[in-house]
Amino acid sequence: xxxxxxxxxxxxxxxxxxxxxxxxxxxxxxxxxxxxxxxxxxxxxxxxxxxxxxxxxxxxxxxxxxxxxxxxxxxxxxxxxxxxxxxxxxxxxxxxxxxxxxxxxxxxxxxxxxxxxxxxxxxxxxxxxxxxxxxxxxxxxxxxxxxxxxxxxxxxxxxxxxxxxxxx
Amino acid sequence: xxxxxxxxxxxxxxxxxxxxxxxxxxxxxxxxxxxxxxxxxxxxxxxxxxxxxxxxxxxxxxxxxxxxxxxxxxxxxxxxxxxxxxxxxxxxxxxxxxxxxxxxxxxxxxxxxxxxxxxxxxxxxxxxxxxxxxxxxxxxxxxxxxxxxxxxxxxxxxxxxxxxxxxx
Numbered sequence: 001x002x003x004x005x006x007x008x009x010x011x012x013x014x015x016x017x018x019x020x021x022x023x024x025x026x027x028x029x030x031x032x033x034x035x036x037x038x039x040x041x042x043x044x045x046x047x048x049x050x051x052x053x054x055x056x057x058x059x060x061x062x063x064x065x066x067x068x069x070x071x072x073x074x075x076x077x078x079x080x081x082x083x084x085x086x087x088x089x090x091x092x093x094x095x096x097x098x099x100x101x102x103x104x105x106x107x108x109x110x111x112x113x114x115x116x117x118x119x120x121x122x123x124x125x126x127x128x129x130x131x132x133x134x135x136x137x138x139x140x141x142x143x144x145x146x147x148x149x150x151x152x153x154x155x156x157x158x159x160x161x162x163x164x165x166x167x168x
Numbered sequence: 169x170x171x172x173x174x175x176x177x178x179x180x181x182x183x184x185x186x187x188x189x190x191x192x193x194x195x196x197x198x199x200x201x202x203x204x205x206x207x208x209x210x211x212x213x214x215x216x217x218x219x220x221x222x223x224x225x226x227x228x229x230x231x232x233x234x235x236x237x238x239x240x241x242x243x244x245x246x247x248x249x250x251x252x253x254x255x256x257x258x259x260x261x262x263x264x265x266x267x268x269x270x271x272x273x274x275x276x277x278x279x280x281x282x283x284x285x286x287x288x289x290x291x292x293x294x295x296x297x298x299x300x301x302x303x304x305x306x307x308x309x310x311x312x313x314x315x316x317x318x319x320x321x322x323x324x325x326x327x328x329x330x331x332x333x334x335x336x
Contacts, residue, residue, distance in 0.1 A: 150214055
């Protein structure tokens, strides 16, 4: 037995994205209880030149759908970065999850050696599928999902690591 | 072709831990340049009831060595949580990397169905190896490694995502 590329990608991104949606529910409830404008919440950041909460969620979504699409060899769906509320951010996650659900295991399995080319800082960087998934897509996805959590936690939303990890 | 449990674990944890050591180098240089006591740096946290920087690094290390040891079926090395400087935190990472390097692919490969029992909130939670690695060990490891980065970034250390992802 071994791990398939599908097992290590689509359902795992989906799991954390579902957890992130539940985290945004808690953040929305916190904002409502404290009478904080949601746009203020979405603009929170940990440092002036870091991305704000909304952008962290958008990039987590894009990182997941990009990885699934690239490994499956299908076009990456485009989602506008225009969210202005927690419900809209949750809709972004829902659209991402809906796309991930359209991709079948057979489309991703066997993509270990597939060539994936990313545009990074303006230049094309080639990866093999396995190296891309484990070495780039995963750390990038978790980096933004965790930072979204950290921004909320830093600003007083009551969350715990269990909210992030969910049901493994 | 598929992914082996070893490919998806030991070298990937090692990669991010090496990146984290380089991040700590930058944090140490920042503290020296700004004449900030290293113990102050190690005590920084994003919220009063979140773990401080030193603990985030310790848990990232423990999460990596725990995963590698459990999947390989060897005893988890014990490391005291007594670090008081960036050099000592880097030493913790180095010890973790040295342990990871002792585990051979053949010891981890085939552990997809291996029973792994974690003590979580005082109760035993059973996992299968694959579910444990992808659903618990990875998000837990990345959660603490990213939060260490976020604490430093929040406090003005000049870092970028490339420092975190390194060379995939």
